[in-house]
Amino acid sequence: MFDLNKDDLAGFDVVVDALGGWTPETVDVIEDGEKKLADLLQGTNIRLVVVGGAGSLYTDAAHTKTLMDGEDFPEIFVPVATAHAKALADLRKRKDLNWTYISPAADFQADGERTGKVIEAGEDFTLNRKGQSVISYADYADVFVNEVLNPTHNKERISFLQA
Structure with a gap:
């Protein structure tokens, strides 16, 4: 991925960033990979759609605290x-x-x-009627692909959970 150049991405409508790292040695690829792709796509009409994380969802109305700021966050x-x-x-x-x-x-x-029943939430950490914040990979993949094929959120972070 880090060897890509602008010409490699020419002709695409969308680029999906699902690069991840979990260890101390690899976690930087999340930020570095997004920056690399964004730099390559800046000034083009190619959309960048990113598989994000939940830890940065806001937990207060003022949008100053995030889920990862909570004392219960692992x-x-x-x-x-x-x-x-x-x-x-x-x-x-x-x-x-x-x-x-x-x-x-x-x-x-x-x-x-896969339930096929999801709630679209925006920037805020949201719970369903059962008091849960849960989604399967299958349901997430469905809503992710839908946003890729039918874009409705530009320059926005959105989130999803099972109803």
């Missing part, structure tokens, strides 16, 4: 959540780039059931 996820928050902050500064950042729910379940 310490093991802080580096990943911080990297995603930095990547999102970089996107927000860009004026000549079409991007969408899509956060999953806090409980992002690899083996979870």
Whole structure:
């Protein structure tokens, strides 16, 4: 990915950034990868759609506190959540780039059931009627692909959870 150049991306309508890293040695690829792609796409009509994180979702009305700021946020996820928050902050500064950042729910379940019933939330950490913030990979993939194919959020972060 880091060897890509502008010509490699010419002709595409959308580029999806789903690059991730979990270890101290690899977590920087989240921010560095987003920045690399954003730099390549800036000034083009190609959209960048990012698989984001939930840790940067806001937990207060003033949008000054995030999920990862809470004392119950698992310490093991802080580096990943911080990297995603930095990547999102970089996107927000860009004026000549079409991007969408899509956060999953806090409980992002690899083996979870596809329900087809999701709630679109914006910047705020949201709970469903059961008091949960959960989404399966399958439901997330469905809403993600829908946003890629039918873009409705430009220069925005959105999030999804199961109803």
